[in-house]
Amino acid sequence: MIQPVGDIFSLPEVKGQLQKGAALDKITWFKVGGPADILFKPADEADLILFLKDIPEEIPVFTLGIGSNLLVRDSGFRGAVIRLGKPFAGMELLDGDRLKVGGGALDLYTARFAAEQGLTGAEFLSGIPGSIGGALRMNAGAYGGEMKDILVSAVAIDRQGNRHELDREQMKFSYRHSDTPDDWIFTEAVLQLQPGEPEAIRSVMDDIASSREESQPIRSRTGGSTFANPPGHKAWELIDAVGARGLQIGAAQISEKHCNFLINTGGATAEDIEAVAEEARRRVFRDHDILLRWEIVRLGDTPAPVQKEGKVA
Template structure:
C-alpha cells in the first residue's frame, strides 16, 4: 500500500532542511525481521540542529516515530502513517571516552559503546556488548542483559521534544523500570553520557567474551529475529513459560518460535508481519492457558495492520 505524499508540502515549509526526506519508503530492509510496510514519510536528519529545525516546522497533528537498527521491532504490513525518523550513525553515532565518562550518540550501536569503554579500561558497560540495538533504544527501554541494565550506568540523556527544544535528563528523570523508561514517549533522544569504573583490561575483555559466548550459544543470532519477544514476568523466565506451554518450534505462516531459544521469534524466510505478531499472540494465549500468567511484549509493534 501507499500513503498520500506529504513531502512536497513539508519541503516547502522547511526550505533550509538538510536531511533526507522520502515518501512511502519501505521499512522492511531497516528491521531485523525484514517485514512490514512503508513509512508515509521517512526523515533522516543531517544532525541535531537539523532535527530540531524539522520538528519546529512539522505539523503537530502528524504522528512521529523513531527507529534505530530495527532489532526489537515489528513494522506491521500496512505501514506507518505520519513520520518515521531514523537517526543515522554518521550524524548520531559518535562514541568517545574522557576519563571515566563515555559519551555516545543515540545511533551508536550498544556493542560499539562497550568496545570504546573497554579500550578506555572502563568496566560496567560490558553487558551492552550482548545487546543488538542502539543507545537510543537502550534509553527508551532500559535495555539490559547478563546482569546489567542501562539505569546502572547512565549519567545524563539529551533529547529533543516535538517543539524542537533540547532537554537534559539525569538518571532519576528517566524513571527507569524493568525494560521501560517513564520519560515522555514523544522525546527523541540524541545523545547520552555513561559512567564506567576503571578496571583491569583483561577482566573487561574476559567479561565481554562471556557475554558474546552466551549470545552465540543460547540465542538464534544468525536468524531474522527481533531479540527477546516477551518481558520476564516477576519471578519467572519468559522462555520457560513458553516452553512449558508447548510452544517451542510453533509456527504461524512463515514465522516460528525458535527451537534454540523459545523467547525468540524468527522469520523463516517468507513471514509477514502479521504472521509474526499472530504467532506472538498465540504464544501469549497458550502461556495464559497453562500458567495463568499474562506475558507482555518486549518487542515494539509499529504501524497499521494490512486490510
Template structure:
C-alpha cells in the same frame, strides 16, 4: 501499500532541511525481522539542530516516531503514518571520552560499539552491551539490559528533542527507569547520552565481553531474522520457561516460528509477514495464559497499521 506523499501535502517541509527525506520508505529494510509496511515519510536528520528545525516546521497533527536499528521492533504490514525519524551514524554515531570515567555517545551508536569503546578506555560495567543487538536510542528508551546490568546502571544524563523542536537534558532519575521501561515522554527523541563506568583492566573487560558473546552464540538464534527477546520475564520467572511450559517451542504461524533453540525468540523463517509474527506472539500469549495462568507481556515493540488481513486481538480476544 503506500501513503499520500507528505512532501506534496506540506510543500515547504523540506525548505532549509539538510537531512534526507524519503516518502514511502519500506521499513522491512531497516528491521531485523525484515517485515512490515512503509513509513509515510522517513527523515534522516543531518544533526541535532537539523532535527530541531524539522520538528518545528512539521505540522503538529502529523505523528512522529523515532526508529533505531530495528532489532526490537515489529512493524505491521500497513506501515506507519506520519514521519519516522531514523538517526544516522554520521550525525549521531560519535563516542567521546569525557574523563572522570565517563563517555558521551550518540543515540545511533550500536550497543556493542559502546562496549568496545569502554573497553579501550579501560572502563568496566559495559560488557553486557556486547550481547544486545540494538542501538543506544532504544537502550535508553527501554532500559535495555542483560547479565545483571541495565542501562540505568550506567546512564548519567541524556539529551533529547521534543515534538516542538525544543532541547531537553534529562538525568537518570528523570527517566524513572524500571525493568525494560522508562517514564520519559514518548514524544522525546534521544540524541546523545553520558555514561559512567568504573576503572578496570582492559584484558579483564575483554574476557567478560567474550563470555557474553559466547553465551549469546550458544543460547540464541543470532543468525536468524529475529527481534531478540519476545516477551518480558514475569516476576520470579523466565519468559522462555513459560513459553516452553505452554508447549510453544517451535510453534509456527505462516512463516513465523518460536525458535527451537531459544523459545522466547520469534524468527522469520523466510516468508513471514508482520501479521504472521504478531499472530504467533498472541497465540503464544493465549496458550501461556491458558496453560500456566501467566500473562506474558510483549518486550518487542509492535507499531503501525494492520494490513489486509486485519487486526490481531491481544491474547486472541481472551479476557
C-alpha cells in the same frame, strides 16, 4: 487515518536525507512490514529540531534505532520515521571515567570504545544488538547490567523540537522500559564507568559473545525477547510449558533455540509473526493465568488480535 504525508504538506528544508514511501523491512531485524510515509535521517541535532518544529503537529513521529526490538506491521506507518544513524554516533571520553555517546551509536561499538579506554561497566552492551537511543528507551540490559546502572544523563528532543536534559531519576527506568514520553528522541547519553583491566574487560566481552551465540538465534531475522519476563517467571519457560516451542504460522516461528524469540524463517508477514506470538500468549494465559507483556515494540495500524482480559504481568 491521515492522508499520505506528501499530499498534505510540503516537506521541511532540511540538511539531512528525506525519503517518501520508505521501505522499513530493509532496515529492521525481522525484515518485514510496510513502508513509512517519510523516513528522515537528520544531519545533526539542529536539523532534527528544525524538522520537528516544521512538520504539522498531527503527523505522528516514530524514532527507529536499528530495529532490533521492533515489529513493523504490514500496513507500514502513516507518519514520519526518524533514524539518527552516523551523525549521532559520536563517542567521547569525558573527565572522571565518563563517556559521552550519541543516540545513534551502536551498543557494541560503545562497549568496545569503553574497553579501549580501559573502562569497565559497559561490557553488557556488547551483547545487545541495538543503538544507544534504543537502549535508553528500552532500559536495555543483559548479563547482570542494564542502562539504568551506568546512565548519568541523557538528552532528549521532544515532538515540538525542545531540548531536554534528563538525569537518571528523570528517565524513570524500570524493567526494559523508560517512562518518558513515547515521542521523545534521545540524541545523547553520558555514562559513568570505572577504571578496569583491559584484558579482563575483553574477556568478559568474549564470554558474552559466546554465551549469546549458544543461547540465542542471533543470526536469524528476529526481534530479541518477545515478551518481558513477568515477576517471578521467565517468559521462555512459560512459553515452553504450553508447548509453543517451534510453533509455526506461515513462515513465522517461535524459535526452537530460545522460545521467547520469534523468527522470520523467510517470507513471513508481520501478521504471521504477531499471530504466532499471540497464540503462545493465549496459551500461557489459559494455562497459567498470566498475560505476557509484549517487549517487542509494534509499529503500524493493523489491529492486534483481541486480547482476553487478565492480569497483565
